[in-house]
Every structure is written in structure tokens, then in C-alpha cells.
């Protein structure tokens with residue numbers, strides 16, 4: 001959760017509104033926690049801010065659907081399996097964001113990569129879905145569309161952009177990393193997270209190996225708690241495990257968001273018109 005309070009979210013929504021007349025969305029992640037964040041406050045800020053789409057994630061969004069739908073907001077639920085996507089469809093979500101095993105962050109525990117997960121979602125779901133996880137450029141977009149998705153969601157790729165409000169070290173680390181540089185942590189706790197490898201992650205994995213199924217969250221607290229401000233704001237790259245997708249292997253530069261989107265669309269068009277139509281013509 002990047003916005004620490006509903007007020008902070010309301011300010012961010014107002015800022016975004018001042019920068020575009022186009023619709024935009026907000027991610028609302030429901031995390032299991034001892035003292036839950038002020039979710040009603042966040043939902044109110046989203047509704048009052050006139051946001052048009054919400055991506056929910058982390059837990060079943062059912063209890064928030066009536067308020068969001070009454071406000072005319074489209075709800076896209078992020079799911080890492082066909083099973084959960086069907087559940088999202090059945091409770092009335094408007095669309096699903098299908099997050100494959102290669103994704104940055106929490107890929108779930110089924111480990112199905114997008115080359116299988118997206119066509120499975122396509123042959124099963126009636127509501128629209130976007131491809132999430134491993135998406136980088138025009139090639140990703142065309143492939144996602146070919147596999148039945150209606151669009152794509154970029155996570156890690158957007159962090160390495162000029163506008164991303166994170167420390168330069170983070171952007172440089174993403175550009176420098178290869179597709180071999182992510183690790184899965186917290187698997188024994190069934191809270192698997194894909195992160196960029198670093199010294200803290202190696203320490204954490206050594207603890208997981210040593211403690212086996214006896215491991216508890218307190219054993220790895222130091223490597224995962226309070227990591228985001230240290231990494232994202234202060235650029236302390238070894239502070240702990242931070243979410244990052246295998247797609248780092250396809251990220252070689254730090255464009256502006258406009259450059260990234262323009263070239264993605266141009267590349268997708270070129271692939272369709274030249275490579276794919278050319279294959280048919282041959």
C-alpha cells in the first residue's frame with residue numbers, strides 16, 4: 001500500500017486528476033494483518049475522488065463490491081489462478097487481472113506461468129481479463145491478446161520509468177538485473193513473494209533452508225518488515241526483499257511513461273502488420 005492513509009490517497013487521486021482528463025484506476029490490496037488498514041476510509045476516498053476503476057487484490061473483495069458498483073466503479077480483481085478468476089466472476093467483478101507465476105510480488109502457490117494461465121483463463125472466463133506478470137513491451141501485448149487477454153498490466157516495467165517515485169538505485173537495479181535474478185521467498189509460510197535477489201534475500205533463504213517447515217514469520221521479520229521505505233525512498237538496495245518480476249530481464253532502459261506506452265503501441269502494431277500479416281502472406 002503506497003498511500004499510508006485515506007487522506008494521502010485522496011490527495012494522490014486529486015493530483016492525478018489535475019494531470020489528466022482520462023479515466024484512471026486505483027489498486028486496493030486487502031492484506032491479512034493484525035491491525036487492518038482503514039479500508040472503509042480508502043473506499044470512501046476512491047468513491048469521493050470519482051475514480052472509474054479499482055483493481056482489488058490479496059483477498060476476496062466481495063464486501064466492498066456493493067459500494068464500489070453503486071458508485072459506477074468497475075472492479076478488476078487480481079487473481080493468480082483460473083479457480084480464483086471464476087470466483088471473482090461469480091461474485092460480480094467486472095474483469096480480472098490474471099497474474100502469472102513470473103509476476104513480481106505475490107504469484108500465489110500454483111506456479112502456473114502465463115503461457116498456460118492466460119489461454120486457460122481465455123477458454124474459461126466470460127468477463128474480460130488483462131494479462132499481468134512478465135509484460136514488458138509490444139511483444140508482450142500482442143502475445144497477451146493472442147492468448148485471449150483484452151489488454152495487459154505492467155508492474156515492474158513501470159518502476160523503471162522517469163516518473164516512478166522511487167530512488168534511482170531501484171531503477172538502476174532493475175535495468176542491471178537479468179531474468180535469473182529474482183527469488184521466491186516466504187514459500188514455507190504460503191505467502192510466496194517474488195523479489196529481486198540481494199544479500200538480505202540470500203540470508204532469508206538460508207534461514208528458510210535451515211528451519212524448514214518450523215519457520216515462522218518472526219524468524220524473517222528483519223528481512224521483510226519495513227523494507228519498502230528503505231529500498232524505494234532511501235535506495236538501500238540490500239535492506240530486504242522487495243517485489244520484482246522476472247521481466248527485469250527484458251528491461252534495459254528508463255523511459256518516460258509516455259515513451260514506454262508510445263513505443264509499446266508502435267511495436268505491437270508493427271508486429272501485427274508486418275510480422276504476423278507477413279507470415280500469412282508468405
Ligand SMILES: Cc1cc2nc3c(=O)[nH]c(=O)nc-3n(C[C@H](O)[C@H](O)[C@H](O)COP(=O)(O)O)c2cc1C
Pocket residue numbers: 001002027028029056057058078099102103104105106132133134135153154155156157242243244245246247
Ligand atoms: C514493487 C512492487 C510492489 C507491488 N505491490 C503490490 C501491491 O501492493 N498490491 C498488488 O496488488 N500488487 C502489487 N504488486 C504486483 C503488481 O501489481 C503486478 O501484479 C505485478 O508486478 C505484475 O508482474 P510484473 O512485475 O511482471 O509486471 C507489486 C509489484 C511490485 C514490483
